[in-house]
Amino acid sequence: MNPPDFHKMRIFQKLGRVDAKSLESCDQLLLILPSKPDASHFRQLPQGSKLQRVMRKSVSDSTPAFTSRLSNKKQTQIVAGALSKNASAFEQLTLGRQLVAAASPEKAGSLGICVIGFDSTEQAKICNNILAAALASAFELPSFKSKNSPPGIKSVRLIGVDERVDTARTEAEAHGNNLARWLTTMPPNKMDAVSYADLIRNLAQARGWTYKRFGTKELLKLSAGAFLAVAQGNNNDSASIIRIRYRPGRTNARADLGLVGKGIIFDTGGTNLKSFESMLDMHGDMQGSAVALGILLTISELKLPIAVDCWLALTENRTGPNAYKSQDVVTAANGKTIQTIHTDAEGRMALADTLVLASRDKPGILFDYATLTGTCVSAITTRYSGVFTNRPELHPRLKRTGQNCGERVWPFPIGEEFMEALKSETADFMQCSPKGAGDHILAASFLSEFIENDTPWVHMDLSASDNDGGLGHVGSRFTGFGVRYTMSVILDENLFKAN
Ligand SMILES: [Zn+2]
Numbered sequence: 001m002n003p004p005d006f007h008k009m010r011i012f013q014k015l016g017r018v019d020a021k022s023l024e025s026c027d028q029l030l031l032i033l034p035s036k037p038d039a040s041h042f043r044q045l046p047q048g049s050k051l052q053r054v055m056r057k058s059v060s061d062s063t064p065a066f067t068s069r070l071s072n073k074k075q076t077q078i079v080a081g082a083l084s085k086n087a088s089a090f091e092q093l094t095l096g097r098q099l100v101a102a103a104s105p106e107k108a109g110s111l112g113i114c115v116i117g118f119d120s121t122e123q124a125k126i127c128n129n130i131l132a133a134a135l136a137s138a139f140e141l142p143s144f145k146s147k148n149s150p151p152g153i154k155s156v157r158l159i160g161v162d163e164r165v166d167t168a169r170t171e172a173e174a175h176g177n178n179l180a181r182w183l184t185t186m187p188p189n190k191m192d193a194v195s196y197a198d199l200i201r202n203l204a205q206a207r208g209w210t211y212k213r214f215g216t217k218e219l220l221k222l223s224a225g226a227f228l229a230v231a232q233g234n235n236n237d238s239a240s241i242i243r244i245r246y247r248p249g250r251t252n253a254r255a256d257l258g259l260v261g262k263g264i265i266f267d268t269g270g271t272n273l274k275s276f277e278s279m280l281d282m283h284g285d286m287q288g289s290a291v292a293l294g295i296l297l298t299i300s301e302l303k304l305p306i307a308v309d310c311w312l313a314l315t316e317n318r319t320g321p322n323a324y325k326s327q328d329v330v331t332a333a334n335g336k337t338i339q340t341i342h343t344d345a346e347g348r349m350a351l352a353d354t355l356v357l358a359s360r361d362k363p364g365i366l367f368d369y370a371t372l373t374g375t376c377v378s379a380i381t382t383r384y385s386g387v388f389t390n391r392p393e394l395h396p397r398l399k400r401t402g403q404n405c406g407e408r409v410w411p412f413p414i415g416e417e418f419m420e421a422l423k424s425e426t427a428d429f430m431q432c433s434p435k436g437a438g439d440h441i442l443a444a445s446f447l448s449e450f451i452e453n454d455t456p457w458v459h460m461d462l463s464a465s466d467n468d469g470g471l472g473h474v475g476s477r478f479t480g481f482g483v484r485y486t487m488s489v490i491l492d493e494n495l496f497k498a499n
Helices: 020-024 048-057 089-103 120-138 168-185 193-207 216-221 225-231 282-301 346-360 374-380 392-405 416-422 439-448 483-491
Strands: 010-015 028-034 066-069 077-083 109-115 153-161 210-214 240-246 257-267 308-317 329-331 337-339 365-370 385-389 409-411 457-461
Touching: 020 153, 028 089, 028 120, 048 066, 048 077, 077 089, 089 120, 089 392, 109 120, 120 153, 120 168, 168 282, 168 483, 193 210, 193 240, 193 257, 193 282, 193 308, 216 225, 216 240, 225 308, 225 329, 225 346, 240 282, 240 346, 257 282, 257 346, 282 308, 282 365, 282 483, 308 346, 346 365, 346 439, 374 385, 374 439, 385 392, 385 439, 392 409, 392 483, 416 439, 439 457
Parallel strands: 010 153, 028 077, 028 109, 109 153, 257 308, 257 365, 365 457, 385 409
Antiparallel strands: 066 077, 210 240, 240 308, 329 337, 385 457
């Protein structure tokens, strides 16, 4: 199986004054104005006084603020939005998503973006955030309809920018996010653990990453009993842990960054079977792995000078005569024993061994991504994701990153005191508590038992992976949350520079 086609969106820029000719080239124009635009702002636009009249008649505080058409050959459709001067990144991204959605029922073709009334730095930032929404919307998610969907956005034009806007990062992040959403949307019968591994190998080959697949045999040798407990319910030998390596410099360099992703292709809940509603969208339970892969793709496209190892735990969680069950005791790759309580808590089992393998290689820092617990959603809804770390001093930076980039997170505590709730009679600890309160904290505390060498580690419970109607700049319910966030940790928080 092959990864999706990442054809590059054509992005044009027109510097200086907005003229009639550059608007003539747009089928639609997203016009972003300050929240209380005045005549001076409209004077910067051809047919500006007409637009100002339309705005006066429109309902205030609505999104779009107004829509109109220019009297030119293309009858360019104007979709305008208002942004306050201190709007957060999340608010800018959300406006982008809403404006793109309002514009898209029309034949999309060439989409213009014009930001007026902000200083150059702010203008560039807003342009990039609206562009992020356009790139998310333009990307085609897997569809198996017999009729083709109407053509979407073909090109983007940034019109009237003061200076050339650097869009390289936004484009690379869009590719990473799009890949994550594409993989997550894939129906589980079209992409099983074997074809997923296959796709990753093809992607690795095309991008010059090294690829290694640890199948059941290798995992048995590594005594990865926690991962294998989940995999034993499969009716074939499809499960594996995949390692891909990106090395911009020396090929034998230690990883600066380790990425780990939960890749449960379909989660039935196992022997403790899920109900219809909870099982319905469980093809999305591999989103953590897709996000890790999306981050690696973004880093690689930006040719960042950091060495990265990416570990993906791929398996189904099925019922059947061989499936694991409550009270099974298994031994993980680090020798710790686990009393199984609930087979639907398979994510932490699959991750446990994967984290052991990833942290054994002593990466500078390790991040993992998993659609892990319902209690994380109960705690912070599907608008935020939870973060947990064995370096609590990172909490302020982790939280700040979310505010700065628009993929927002909330830190939770972990640690030994929470392991009290996982005390076991038959093994070193229980997999989860039969009681279930604070399961996101217990799950993260459980995972911390599998971090070797005291590796600095951040766990992201992806409660924001699936939000009805989309989130931020992304319009689809599967959000690919975590790609943009992690790039911001690396690039804005300067993770790899002393601080
Ligand atoms: Zn589960």
